[in-house]
Amino acid sequence: MTDPIPAILDRIDADQSRAQDRLKELLRIPSISTDPEHDDDCETAADWLVAELTHLGFDASKRTTPGHPMVVAHGGAGDRHVLFYGHYDVQPVDPLSLWNRDPFDPAIDQTPRGPVIRGRGASDDKGQLMTFLEACRAWKDETGGLPCRITILFEGEEESGSPSLVPFLKANKEELTAELALICDSGLYDDRVPAIVTTLRGLLGEELTITGPDRDLHSGIYGGPAINPARVLTRILGNLHDDQGRVAIPGFYDGVGEPPSQVKQGWKDLGFSTEAFLGDIGLSHPAGEVGRTGLEQLWSRPTAEINGISAGYTGAGFKTVLPSAATAKVSFRLVGGQDPLRLREAFRDWVIAQMPPDCHVTFKDHGAAPASTMATDSPIFAATQLALTEEWGHQAAFVGAGGSIPIAGYFQQVLGMESLLTGFARDDDAIHSPNEKYDVQSFHKGIRSWARVLGRIA
Amino acid sequence: MTDPIPAILDRIDADQSRAQDRLKELLRIPSISTDPEHDDDCETAADWLVAELTHLGFDASKRTTPGHPMVVAHGGAGDRHVLFYGHYDVQPVDPLSLWNRDPFDPAIDQTPRGPVIRGRGASDDKGQLMTFLEACRAWKDETGGLPCRITILFEGEEESGSPSLVPFLKANKEELTAELALICDSGLYDDRVPAIVTTLRGLLGEELTITGPDRDLHSGIYGGPAINPARVLTRILGNLHDDQGRVAIPGFYDGVGEPPSQVKQGWKDLGFSTEAFLGDIGLSHPAGEVGRTGLEQLWSRPTAEINGISAGYTGAGFKTVLPSAATAKVSFRLVGGQDPLRLREAFRDWVIAQMPPDCHVTFKDHGAAPASTMATDSPIFAATQLALTEEWGHQAAFVGAGGSIPIAGYFQQVLGMESLLTGFARDDDAIHSPNEKYDVQSFHKGIRSWARVLGRIA
Numbered sequence: 001m002t003d004p005i006p007a008i009l010d011r012i013d014a015d016q017s018r019a020q021d022r023l024k025e026l027l028r029i030p031s032i033s034t035d036p037e038h039d040d041d042c043e044t045a046a047d048w049l050v051a052e053l054t055h056l057g058f059d060a061s062k063r064t065t066p067g068h069p070m071v072v073a074h075g076g077a078g079d080r081h082v083l084f085y086g087h088y089d090v091q092p093v094d095p096l097s098l099w100n101r102d103p104f105d106p107a108i109d110q111t112p113r114g115p116v117i118r119g120r121g122a123s124d125d126k127g128q129l130m131t132f133l134e135a136c137r138a139w140k141d142e143t144g145g146l147p148c149r150i151t152i153l154f155e156g157e158e159e160s161g162s163p164s165l166v167p168f169l170k171a172n173k174e175e176l177t178a179e180l181a182l183i184c185d186s187g188l189y190d191d192r193v194p195a196i197v198t199t200l201r202g203l204l205g206e207e208l209t210i211t212g213p214d215r216d217l218h219s220g221i222y223g224g225p226a227i228n229p230a231r232v233l234t235r236i237l238g239n240l241h242d243d244q245g246r247v248a249i250p251g252f253y254d255g256v257g258e259p260p261s262q263v264k265q266g267w268k269d270l271g272f273s274t275e276a277f278l279g280d281i282g283l284s285h286p287a288g289e290v291g292r293t294g295l296e297q298l299w300s301r302p303t304a305e306i307n308g309i310s311a312g313y314t315g316a317g318f319k320t321v322l323p324s325a326a327t328a329k330v331s332f333r334l335v336g337g338q339d340p341l342r343l344r345e346a347f348r349d350w351v352i353a354q355m356p357p358d359c360h361v362t363f364k365d366h367g368a369a370p371a372s373t374m375a376t377d378s379p380i381f382a383a384t385q386l387a388l389t390e391e392w393g394h395q396a397a398f399v400g401a402g403g404s405i406p407i408a409g410y411f412q413q414v415l416g417m418e419s420l421l422t423g424f425a426r427d428d429d430a431i432h433s434p435n436e437k438y439d440v441q442s443f444h445k446g447i448r449s450w451a452r453v454l455g456r457i458a
Numbered sequence: 459m460t461d462p463i464p465a466i467l468d469r470i471d472a473d474q475s476r477a478q479d480r481l482k483e484l485l486r487i488p489s490i491s492t493d494p495e496h497d498d499d500c501e502t503a504a505d506w507l508v509a510e511l512t513h514l515g516f517d518a519s520k521r522t523t524p525g526h527p528m529v530v531a532h533g534g535a536g537d538r539h540v541l542f543y544g545h546y547d548v549q550p551v552d553p554l555s556l557w558n559r560d561p562f563d564p565a566i567d568q569t570p571r572g573p574v575i576r577g578r579g580a581s582d583d584k585g586q587l588m589t590f591l592e593a594c595r596a597w598k599d600e601t602g603g604l605p606c607r608i609t610i611l612f613e614g615e616e617e618s619g620s621p622s623l624v625p626f627l628k629a630n631k632e633e634l635t636a637e638l639a640l641i642c643d644s645g646l647y648d649d650r651v652p653a654i655v656t657t658l659r660g661l662l663g664e665e666l667t668i669t670g671p672d673r674d675l676h677s678g679i680y681g682g683p684a685i686n687p688a689r690v691l692t693r694i695l696g697n698l699h700d701d702q703g704r705v706a707i708p709g710f711y712d713g714v715g716e717p718p719s720q721v722k723q724g725w726k727d728l729g730f731s732t733e734a735f736l737g738d739i740g741l742s743h744p745a746g747e748v749g750r751t752g753l754e755q756l757w758s759r760p761t762a763e764i765n766g767i768s769a770g771y772t773g774a775g776f777k778t779v780l781p782s783a784a785t786a787k788v789s790f791r792l793v794g795g796q797d798p799l800r801l802r803e804a805f806r807d808w809v810i811a812q813m814p815p816d817c818h819v820t821f822k823d824h825g826a827a828p829a830s831t832m833a834t835d836s837p838i839f840a841a842t843q844l845a846l847t848e849e850w851g852h853q854a855a856f857v858g859a860g861g862s863i864p865i866a867g868y869f870q871q872v873l874g875m876e877s878l879l880t881g882f883a884r885d886d887d888a889i890h891s892p893n894e895k896y897d898v899q900s901f902h903k904g905i906r907s908w909a910r911v912l913g914r915i916a
Contacts, residue, residue, distance in 0.1 A: 034775025214740030220861025224755030227745035230764035238696025282672030285815035287685035297682030306688035308770035317492025403678025
């Protein structure tokens, strides 16, 4: 049989503009999972994917959960069986004023670095998951079918802590277990070098609200004797790090460890420039733990970050109010064997121990997932590395990732299935930020990459 | 000539419900001075007052400023000449969800402690200024005129730092200078005891915005090496006070001093209960400087307070964002000879010295006014104390005030005119807070008080 890959790649090249139109259609659905006002939009996005997958010959269905639905689909046949994972939900879009267009009216923008598809979710993760669908489409259109057995799982709660995921995996263990999971939610190493992620940081999300007086007070009448919860909150959060940039919660570094020396060597060989990395976002000084390289701070060291804080009057002008409550959202990136549930308790205990008289703190759980380390010995790893190297003309790098893709850990724990993470996002995609984009080249070469990977796997 | 006071008081008693209706009419105008969306409402409130004053026989006019207009009026005749000051602007109303009615649709609410007029500005300061207008009305209706020469000055920027006030006083010095200013923007000592304020804290308002990365970042991709402005802001504000509750800015206590011993003795004689004061707002522990009484913390010690703070994602759910900026509104209550302009510089220097590499801070000036000490030797002071004591049946107390009424200092500095501050607000009026109210009794006895004060002054 002739190698179908050249014809498939030609087909992908010829179909570029229609592929972009299909992605734009999906991007127009404002499926913000964390905001209850967008519940219906999440349903709509799931329905859209079921229809697309059905059209591609998959046996696809929308599966209800207590939260947003999952999309599950089965296609192809053969000995090799992979599961492909992506998520159709997106981050909120505020501050809306910083977008240069409606986040849900996507379009191709010309930039000095080439054309990009601009819109919320373009890179995280709708653009990425569509690279795989479009690769499947090219295989089907060219050869009449898929080259191997493929199960697809699209989630709608990745941006809001995946509360329904583990129960769903447990309830559908047999149906969802494949030889290996392909997860497309990560980036290129740089514009030219594709990457396979072999370590991922975990994530712990917490929200704390400190209350004091039973109502907002006038700072003239009560300022002095009345406790101000905003003062208590800033004092606590201001002590979250010590002078060396280390997190000050007792026991926080239990289980952190150091990466193996050959891994650290591999990172050195990448020639990563912390200066260039930070320069892209207008910074010049690494602000993490003193004595650690930029890549260590990103890939092998845990963090604590304030993601949001609010109290009192924050509108235009001024209001001399003593707020009755102050709130912060705090998250921790975890590495190695850090136990998220134990850290949640340690964080809460640490905060509670600092409550002054008359103040009360409540906590809200925003998800917890441990860090992951991939097993890289599957033949599919080698096949994928080869296919990516062929498409990009540079050896695919094994990298760490600072972000959290808890799904890899869940696949391992619940299904006993290892994962391979690769993707085509770029550092400047502004995911989770205003003006998110996905390079047209990422989208196009991403589709070509998956077409080649499927061929190599099969 | 018969003493007209008994008939005037009877008239005030008979006119109660119409007086309330007139106040409600003024309260319906949402004259929030700090919010540019309400500029027109401030004009409307000024027009309404000009019309009322004209109806009362005053020569009244609205006077433009670069900000909201002043209302100036002249009435009566004779040797004695007082100026009456009040402000028609009000505080913002957020959080709106905590109001039990539309803040600008006032009504009489029955409460366990008696009927109250509920609405934004009911106590601060529309209800209070209307006590004086209604007293003038009763004098005019009963005797055909006012008992002495009265100049009226109503301001529309008191809640937003009074930017136009000093230039206006300077430009209209001769027209506005009287023997003494009567300022009605303070409270009773308690439900039964009227009070004349003899010391006032000053106020310094500052807003600071710390910026770092040139856009919001994903905390997975950048968390570690990228500086987080929210972390920088909480660290700085968390160090605003030391462990003794003292403000940590170098030089902050320069000029603070101690009140004279007879003043401190007078405060002791009041039998103030810090426990009861804090108990009213759900607190039990004085949170100000260690080793100071509750009244000292309120009346003779300076403070630093966070009035508002915001950064990152503060909506429902969670967003793993590293915010590119963090903002806080901070105010200082000043006492004695503290120099607000020097403290502004000291605060800014203190913040700037704590900026890490890659972070930049900008400041916004939200007003500065020194503390004031009243000269209590005018015969009008004695007359007012006597009239208040007659109306309330308890000796009017000389008290300090924790709030800032910078106008008294401006009258002193610009016009060389001393002020007398009295008013009928109560501690639980919730001024600057949701559900602001003014007791019907405060309003009614306030009108009667002014009617008596005008009689005694004349």
